[in-house]
Amino acid sequence: MSTRLRNHRIRLAARPHGEPTSTDYQHDVVDVPSPADGQVLLRTRYLSLDPYVRGRMSDAESYAAPMEIGDVIVGATVSEVVESAAEGFTAGDVVLSYGGWQEYSVEAAESLRVLNPDGAPLTTALGVLGMPGFTAYAGLLAIGRPQPGETVAVAAATGPVGSAVGQIAQVLGARAVGIAGGEHKVERLREFGFDAALDHRTPDLGARLAEVTPDGIDVYFENVGGRVWDAVLPRLNEFARVPVCGLAASYNATSLPDGPDRSGQLMGAVLRKSLTLRGFIQREFAPTxxxxxxxxxxxxxxxxxVRYIEDIHEGLDSAPDAFVGMLRGANLGKTIVQVS
Amino acid sequence: MSTRLRNHRIRLAARPHGEPTSTDYQHDVVDVPSPADGQVLLRTRYLSLDPYVRGRMSDAESYAAPMEIGDVIVGATVSEVVESAAEGFTAGDVVLSYGGWQEYSVEAAESLRVLNPDGAPLTTALGVLGMPGFTAYAGLLAIGRPQPGETVAVAAATGPVGSAVGQIAQVLGARAVGIAGGEHKVERLREFGFDAALDHRTPDLGARLAEVTPDGIDVYFENVGGRVWDAVLPRLNEFARVPVCGLAASYNATSLPDGPDRSGQLMGAVLRKSLTLRGFIQREFAPTxxxxxxxxxxxxxxxxxVRYIEDIHEGLDSAPDAFVGMLRGANLGKTIVQVS
Structure with a gap:
């Protein structure tokens, strides 16, 4: 059966310099292979677009090996089993997979997690109940450890990680301050019940942040970097914790910013305030x-x-533009491509 | 009795710009006051010179309130009770105090710790068995947590904190790499049994450090900053811990270094390697x-x-030069002034 199926794929044609453009991708259509013993053939239903993928397109040192030129762009997927050569899987099962930017994929059965189609919407397995939601949960509980009454700040706060951070912080009894790009996003944060919400584009961000954090900031969940971090640093309290899970503001950067060199000043703040900066990738905490x-x-x-927002794009061909839009912050909520 | 005694003091005359000079100090001689109820009159025997004092001379934001102009320069002392108006203290007792740069001081009894004159040499209460030694111990055990076989690196490694860090790391089963300024200091590190020792003035510090840390660095005890940190950062392993207790290289800095701005690059390393940077002051851990x-x-x-080195200067008048020498790294071991 699978021999008659054709697979549309989007592969890495060149390593992007700055923001990825169309010439960095190559589209092709190939025959769908049959699954070998222990494998299943999957049809992609939903594809997750995540900032870390930009890092894997480069060959700079990173926490994950870079993609090779010619590789299908990586990404988590919600997929449906089309043909199974693995015990325990049958056609029609819906699974969380790592199929990437293509319509079909063949995967080893042990890499898959079966989803319950009668539970939460399937797309949540890529967002609030998936890797982004777990990043928020693990970073807050294992590193940020907000105490009741403390203030937790997070940027990209309508994003799938940020919105979970703020709302989990409130579940834990902390005050949540969300920072996002644009008034429409700030409005959503208010709807979600954030205790305060700020537009990072406001010219006096530092002063505005000071107004809404009268008791300082005890936990800053860092997923953006850049000028939000510059505004947050002076507001951090003694013993503040900073889980660092992303630096989206610099993912397309092609050179270091101009001086002066503030790295020593940053270390000085770490010392003076007894700060904890802790980088992490969610997989560190997954086993426990x-x-x-x-x-x-x-x-x-x-x-x-805990509420969430999804930004669903139609068709695999929409992935490159949706991906760039997400890196620019043009998305609202978790960016997902509906592939089939 | 105390009314006939005269007290030579060294006070802060001006906030130093860069390295402290003689015009930043004012020497005077005043009558020694009598102790009030609950107080004791102390004669200073040994005065401790420590890098943090440079920070307290400035009015920049710091972890301790700055000294005021006219204040006696602060510092821990080993002092002898001359006259007691407090229960439990008698003339001749030797105590750990915080008398500062002067020959006599009057202190509240509850701020003092009685030392055993028949135990370790009294000067050790200012060094290996005092605040510097405890800084090493607490930073390593509470933050660095070296595991047997891991590599611990420390700069200013003949200093009172650094030499304790390396040797405690070895007690815990880790490998100790010491970095210090000058061949004579490197020689002392070898005598102390450090597994490797490097001169930070070597032009190819990064390459030399790579040679002696073939398995990378798991704990870097940061008390210096500057170019040692630049050499260490690329050698840090995933999940490395960096207790930050001082940044002596920048204490006399009067402006930020030239660009590019590497602060984002530093955050990038924290993220990529899941590093922990944790500033601390030893007093956080003293109660426990x-x-x-x-x-x-x-x-x-x-x-x-655990061995230690002391660098003892004679007479209170030697304090200003000894202090600048210590900030420059001209000292070998714990800098102490023998006052009387």
């Missing part, structure tokens, strides 16, 4: 925390305690 | 760890497992 996350977060989502 | 420290460290010193 993912099960608790899935149980707790599913409960919070089902009860409406 | 000081007693254990004193017991363990005294044992290590008495058994010769």
């Amino acid at each position: 925390m993912f099960e608790d996350f899935l149980r707790e977060m599913t409960g919070w989502v089902e009860s409406g305690r | 760890m000081f007693e254990d420290f004193l017991r363990e460290m005294t044992g290590w010193v008495e058994s010769g497992r």
Whole structure:
């Protein structure tokens, strides 16, 4: 059966210099292979677009090996089993996979997690109940450790990580301050019940942030960097914790910013305020925390305690533009491509 | 009795711009006051010179309130009770105090710790068995947490903090790499049994450090900053811990260094390698760890497992030059002034 199927793929044609452009991609259509023993053939339903993928397009040192030229662009997917050569899987099963930017993929059965189609919407497995939601949960609980009454700040706060950070912080009894790009996003943060919401484009961001954090900031969940970080640093309290899971503002940067060199000043703040800066990738905590996350977060989502936004684009061909838009902050919520 | 005594003091006359000079100090001689109820009159025997004092001479934001113009320069002292108006203290007792740069001081009894004159040499209460030794112990055990076989690096490694860091790391089963300024200091590190020792003035510090850390660096105890940190950062392993207790290289800096701005690059390394940077002041850990420290460290010193160097200057008038020398790294070991 699978021999008659054709697979549309988007592959890496060149390493982007700055923002990815159309010439960095190559589209092709190839025959769909049959699954070998222990594998399944999957049809992609939803493709997740995530900032870390920009890092893997470069060959600079990173926490994950770079893609090779010619590789299908990577990405998590919600996929449906078309043909199974693996025990425990049958056609029609819906799974969380890592199929990438293509319509079909063949995967080893042990790499898949079966999703319950009668539970939360399937797309949530890529967002609030998936890697982004777990990044928020693990970074807050394992590193940020907000205490009741403390102030937690987060940027890209309508994004899938940021919106979960703020709302989980409130579940834990902390005050949530969200920073996002544009008034329409700030409005959504207010709807979500953030205790304060700011537009990072406001010219006096530092002063505005000071107004809404009268007791300083105890946890800053860093996923952006850049000028939000510049505004946050002076507001951090003694013993503040800074989980660092991303620096989206600099992912397209092609050179270091002009001086002066403020790296020593940053270390000085770490010393003076007894700060904790801790980088992390969610997979570090998955073995010990993912099960608790899935149980707790599913409960919070089902009860409406934690809300989420999704930004769904139609068709695989929309992925390159949607990806650049997400890196620019043009998206609202979790960026997903509906592939089939 | 005390009314006939005269007290030579060194006070802050002006906030230093860069390296402190003689015009930043004012020497005077005043009558020694009598102790009020609950106080004791102390004669300073040994005065400790420590890098943090440079920070307190400035009015820039710091972890401790700045000194005021006219204040006696601060510093820990080993002092002898001359006259007591406090229960539990009698003339002749030797105490750890915070008398500062003067020959006599009057202190509240509850701020003092009585020293055993028959134990370790009294000067050790200012160094290996005092605040510097405890800084090393607490930073390593509470933040650095070296595991057996891991590599611990430290700069200013013949200094009172650095030499304790390296030797405690070895007690814990880790490999100790010491960095210090000048061949004579490197020689001392070898005598102390550091697994590797480097001169930070070597032009190819990064390459030399790579040679002696073939398995990377798991804990870097940061008390210097500057170009040692630049050489260390690329050698840090995933999940490395960086206790930050000082940045001596920049204490006399009067402006930010030229660009490019590498602060974002530093955050990038934190993210990529899942680093922990944690500033701390030893007093954070004193309530929970000081007693254990004193017991363990005294044992290590008495058994010769932990060795130390002291650099003792004669007379209170030697303090200003000795202080500048210490900030320049001209000292070898713990800088102490023998006042009387």
